[in-house]
Amino acid sequence: MTWRPTPGEPARPTAEVTNLPLAAVRGLAQTNWTLAQWQQLFPVYAEQGSVLADVELPPMVGDYRVIAGTLRFTPRFPAEPGVRYRAVFRAARLPGVTDAPEAFLSATFQVPANSTERTTVVEQIHPATAVLPENLLKFYIQFSAPMSRGHIYDYIQLRDKTGAAVELPFLEINEELWNPAMTRLTLFLDPGRIKRGVRPLEETGPSLVVGGTYTLVIDPAWQDATGTPLRTGFERTFRVVPPDRTPPDPAAWKLTAPPVGTRQPLRVTFDEPLDHAILQRVLRIIDPAEAPVAGTGELSEEDRTWSFTPTQPWRAGEHHLHVPTAIEDLAGNNIGKPFDVDLSVPPAGTDPSTNARVILPFLVQ
Amino acid sequence: MKLSTSLLSLTTAGSLLTLSATAANWTAGFQSGKPALKSISQLAFGPDGILFVADTKAAAIVALETGDTRQAPDGGTVKIEGLAQKLAALLGTRPEDILIDDLAVNPLSHQAYLAVSRGRGPTAVPVLIRVTAGSQLELVNLDTIKFSRAELPDAPIDGVVGDPKRQSNPRMESITDIAFLEDRVLVAGLSNEEFSSTLRAIPFPFKTVANGTSVEIYHGAHGRFETRAPIRTFVPFNVGNQPQLLAAYTCTPLVQFPLSDLKPGAKIKGKTVAELGNRNRPIDMLVYQKDGQEFLLLANSSRGVMKVNTDKIETVDGIAQPVPDGKTQGLKYETVSGWTGVDQLERLDAKTALVVRHTENGSINLESLPLP
Incomplete structure (x- = not known):
């Protein structure tokens, strides 16, 4: 049993068992197995590094084929760098074979992990002015490379001049407002704390208070699209002036x-x-x-x-x-x-x- | 997702005959093949096992014929612990590279579907997962499926032409919720540039040319201030025979308006039926009936799950005056105890909810809970 590159698709290696006995080839040709049945014979697992936890995990989805006496599994998705894949062949589950050994064969495959060198940075935050209105609506955070989605608000903080974090200053939505390339994030200030007459503004006040000095802080632990943290954090300090309620002219x-x-x-x-x-x-x-x-x-x-x-x-x-x-x-x-x-x-x-x-x-x- | 509730409401309102009469036509114009989804942001079931998928990256809604049309009785239970680990194993990747973007339940079969992203960056692959009986996870094959597609109306304005530095339009509208009601798909979204508050209604079955109407949603505070109000999540429901929408705005009020208001170019304000106040970040809503009363459940990222009795929604006065500190006006609500960490909320059947929730030890679980 071996792993080998799939022709034309080096990122999707194939696990294969060669030299199947003729009786097994005939037996497999007559089956019309579901994916779950193939997985009884020849499951392939993406390991998660803990033997105890891995036992509970389902096998990967992929295509099973028998060609010229060789059983092949091609995963549905490309192999991920750093993940170890384990193919297990249980000959005793072969149809049409009565004398197969109970023991199973196993082979692993792993693409080397990505480099962990930190290269991505925040290039700019707009607006870039040192003075911003109390009713500022949004920031754009521009990154030098594509970023990753999920729990992004954990990495963004607005601090007042004492260094204390402003509580929930932003509109946090699970969908996250990225551009398609995921190099720019749009960060709206909570509109409930901008709009006049709305309860959060009346209860808690605006996120930014006129006369105050604030710093928008980006945590370097934020991961880019390769899963690598930022090379450095980013800070932008600004002063807050009265709200701007005058349309551009x-x-x-x-x-x-x-x-x-x-x-x-x-x-x-x-x-x-x-x-x-x-x-x-x-x-x-x-x-x-x-x-x-x-x-x-x-x-x-x-x-x-x-x-x-x-x-x-x-x-x-x-x-x-x-x-x-x-x-x-x-x-x-x-x-x-x-x-x-x-x-x-x-x-x-x-x-x-x-x-x-x-x-x-x-x-x- | 939201159809299960509207279907139930329609059924109880006596409109089931209408649905059955047109049922044969729902998949008219569907094509067979690969829908080539760029993302799966939101899910909502329609009739006959049709699943609507909001593809934010492609600015499109795709209707999939799942073939999952077998009616199942109520009373099933679901429990999957370590959902991210199991999905990662199934899809051959790491648990931290799994994002669960939405949950929907087929109102016929009560089978759950998950919108899952395999990867967290721009090259992430969207996949659709079905949760089968016995709480098993199964990849839905989207290589060959019958589908129909509608581009979102009102593409963004694009200005300067021939700019070599601009490789692609950076504007994108994140679809924050979709629902199917009667004969249209309703789509709420939030742009990553302008502060828009567009709610779109796309007639279904999708047509090739006329692809729906857009309305602007406004919030009127205390009869004095008026602002555009993007919708974060919404749910269709019926009051008598009249279909209505209940919507949670990004600026926190809970607002009700009739579906008949969705006319081309309309400016909708709706009636503020509850002011949920600060730290309120609604995630998902569902409506249900219990002991002859109507309720709304609202999952909320910082306040847990809120239960609102909506029986008096028609008679409650719209909130027109400022609500004093610490007081609430309009519909009353309570926090459902024990329902912590809910990230996705759906109705599994008439008496059961299905939630994706995170636990304190970081596990993500899918589980059914009796409706409170």
């Missing part, structure tokens, strides 16, 4: 138009820092022929400025910057609509539910 933005025929960037300076992720995704430039302009957008000055460099030189004429009203500032205020609308105050400006975007013209000449 594109009329106050400054657009610096680039010269025609060049690939110099269009610069847009906002009236306040805006949401890092949304800005990078939703802004769009339309040329005089109504076609979208291809290029690269970049945020700078702590998300107060957006520079757009076109792939092709600028054409002459009036261009337009399309800004969805759904963009948010750091407190989740949309264009024309604050995060929590005070119905006792008459509405001002655009209602995002009726206007999907604001269009800002700029002239390239």
Whole structure:
């Protein structure tokens, strides 16, 4: 009995028993066994390192085949580095064979464990400003490599200036808000402690209190996607200023138009820092022929400025910057609509539910 | 998951005939093959053993024909200790690389299904596990199965084109709960970028073009403040003959609104029937009847399992004024003693709940418990 690589699939090794007696081959050919019955004859186990506990564990799922006198088990899933797999062959369970020995054969297989060198770090936390509003809605934590899911809130702490942890400052949801690559985590502050008139805010107060200094602390024990802890932790200290209940106002933005025929960037300076992720995704430039302009957008000055460099030189004429009203500032205020609308105050400006975007013209000449 | 409750409610409301009449059509348009799931985030059973799978990574809902349609009597029990270890053994990996993302129970067979992630990183493989009679774990073969798929309506806005530095859209909407009610799949989610509060209703059987309506959910506090309110978990139930949703918002109120409110472009506020207050992080809900009364069970990460009598839900006044410190208004609730560490909560049958719970020594168990 041996383990050997599966052709074309080195990560899924096959366990096989060769030279089966002819009677056994005939016997197996006549069976229509379920997986559970195959597992009586030739179970394969993923060991968990404790003989006592391992006895209780079910065998692995996989495919059983008999080809040219050889019984093969191919696991359903690839072998995991560091896990030891044990195949057990019980010849006495072979159909059509009466004189098989009671003893069983066993063979193990193991892929070397992954390197435990710590390489992943927190690259940045947005917003990166030293001053944040009391009603800050979210942080984005950007990692240098994919991370792992599960119990992530154990590794994130908000501390006040005495070093004491703020109790439950974040919205903790089991689904966890990652990007598909799992290199960026979105961390919402508990909206129940931001929204006015909601019980947690009235009972416990906001997670961030104006005038306070806080540090967001990332624990280096947090594991990346390979199961290796971070190389170092990360800390971001900031001061808290009064809540921002004023929606962003594109009329106050400054657009610096680039010269025609060049690939110099269009610069847009906002009236306040805006949401890092949304800005990078939703802004769009339309040329005089109504076609979208291809290029690269970049945020700078702590998300107060957006520079757009076109792939092709600028054409002459009036261009337009399309800004969805759904963009948010750091407190989740949309264009024309604050995060929590005070119905006792008459509405001002655009209602995002009726206007999907604001269009800002700029002239390239 | 949530269908078992709604099916029961519909049955008790006398609508079973409607369901049976259309039963033959539920799998119309299903195709046979591999549904190629990128993730299995949430599960909910529909009629005839159809299992709805929310695939957060693919922004899609997939309906699977499980073939698990044999009606079983109530009264079964389930007990599996060391669930992560057993799943890891079955799937050939380490227990720490197993995540249990959801639990659903087929209302016909009372068999439980688990959404399991084999791995914790971006290359994790989603698997569907069936818990068979005798509390055995079995991998559901998704290589060849009859299925139907609906993309989530309202794909995110995407701006700048041709940016070589952007390899993929980093925006993702985590589906926080799904349910099947009457003829649609309801989907609640939370975006990893904008603070959205979209609840979607996708007609089932899925159609190729028109794929449903979206409404924005709002929370109105004390008649004065109004904010978008993402739903963390919800459960359909009937009041009389009228289907309703009971939803727990991320900002903690428990809110009720009729299903008929889900009209395209609607802005739904609902009636706040309980303010559960701070440290309340709802995970799962189910509704049931006992001794002629209606109850809601709400699993909660920091407060244990709460039991709410919903008999008076129609007559209770919506909470419109601030609730003073330490006081509660609206529906009354109690904490169910002994139900600790509950991470997933489902109804196994009319008298029994099924929970995934963690114990103090770190073991994860699947077990049935009599409904309190």
